[in-house]
Amino acid sequence: MTAVLQPPLTPHPLLRLSLAPHSGLPHHIDGAWWPHSYDLLAELPRLLAGLPRTWGHIAGVTVNGATWPATPGRMLVLDQVVRLRRSTATSAPHTVCLLAPNRGRWDLLVVPPDTPQDTAEQLMAAAAVGGV
Template sequence: MTLAPPPPLSSTSAVRLRLVPQPAQGHMARRIDGAWWPRSPDLASELPGLLGVLPHGWGQVTSVLVDEAVWSPFPGRLLVANQVVRLRRTTTQRSPSTVCLLAPGRGRWDLLVVPPSATDAEAGRLMESMAAVVRDGVDLGVAVR
């Protein structure tokens, strides 16, 4: 198991995340719950920041499934804020790439992963296109920069 480094304190390293509103009880879930733009392909250093800014209502994420080809090598488990998070790999090529977050008893959330090498304009287009799939065309998501 690997210990996650503490998140940086610099405001320029804030997590770049956009979430769409969760459906009300009884409504069909969306395919994508948001978009995440990590700063590097180092999952072990990027994931703690992401998990730290997720909505409280999502619960404790204990398992993360990612496309192995997108990230540099990473351990099978990571200790994040005194919680063990299991990191699982998939070799299934998805276009676009996603990260799947699992919280027992709470649910599953899929985030579009914007490539770390994307320019601000490219990332903006990807995040906006993700927002366009929100039901009824209403985007109530939040951007955490």
């Protein structure tokens, strides 16, 4: 397992994240994230910084191994260690799973970075209302 220290964030366009409204019922998809690249070491800190505080500290992130390039076993994000896992499941190639101990699990649709804007916006809007 390798630990990677995350350099300070460089200026980038805004975080592209759309979340489903909070309810007592579980969602299949809790929202959508449209990263700017498949560089998880650059994209993940922005995602985690933009999540609702009520989600708590995200301690584990699972990404699809076929979609994302190799990742370290853990990384330092916002002064906290986040464990990274790669899944080989073919059932959810475009999702990321976020785990917060004693808080919950959230699954986000990952809109591929090279998706045209109009298509990406439609996917994100559908995910925010549970239509994906």
